Amino acid sequence: MANPQAQIAAQLQNTKSLSASPTWLTSFVSASTALQRNIPLSAMTQTALFRILASDFRDSLTTTNPSTLLPVDIFDPTVQERRLQGPIPVQVLDIEDIGTSLWSQVEAIERVERGEAIRGREIVRTVNVGEENEGGGPATNAGANEPGNSHSPHRLILQDAGGTRAVAIELKSVNGVSLNKLPIGAKMVLRNATVARGMILLTPECVTLLGGKIEAMDQAWKAGRKAKLLARITEVQNGQT
Secondary structure, rough: OOOHHHHHHHHHHHHHOOOOOOHHHHHHHHHHHHOOOOOHHHHHHHHHHHHHHOOOHHHHEOOOOOOHHHOOOOOOOOOEEEOOOOEEEEEEEEEOOOOOOOOHHHHHHHHHHHHHEEEEEEEEOOOOOOOEOOOOOOOOOOOOOOHOOOOOOEEEEEEEOOOOOOOEEEEEOOOOOOOOOOOOEEEEOOOOEEEOOEEEEOOOOOOOEEEEHHHHHHHHHHHHHHHHHHHHHHHHHHOOO
């Protein structure tokens, strides 16, 4: 196979706007060919995409092109507005439903812990509520009225391949962005996104969801989410006394 790294890199860039790191690609191709020779290029490219979407972008993507990275001063609130032309690949480090009360979110987590969910006004017993099914989609038994299934706006923490983080807010609902659908480490590409006072404004027109997740980060986030919400409730209560 003639220069598979270059061919895979070109395919990932042209189809997904992902600029794979040459070091990462060389290691991937070497490991793949060592396990099995004469792997079709298409199969190797699909495997590379799957691995990248499950990886930390800081390890798998190159940072040589500034146009594929967030501005290092993106948090600056003195900049009234700027445009991120992109494409800029980013990964999700945190997601928060800002349209649902903190207590409602805690109660939803506790219903999941008890194996319950809300359907209409009725509490029903469910199996694996909030977990993904084997096909990769959201569980069909999840309650339709759970906060994670709502159309409330969400606040996200995003990170680019260089490690720069930014706050993003849904200005318009983006399909696939919800607590029950978007795992930690999920990947997206931003194009022509507006940044206002240090916050990226997300709309369906500027976001392309690629999927994926970082398993260890996602599990840690889920395990600590209830405690984080309770701590915030305590802070709010203490601030009111």
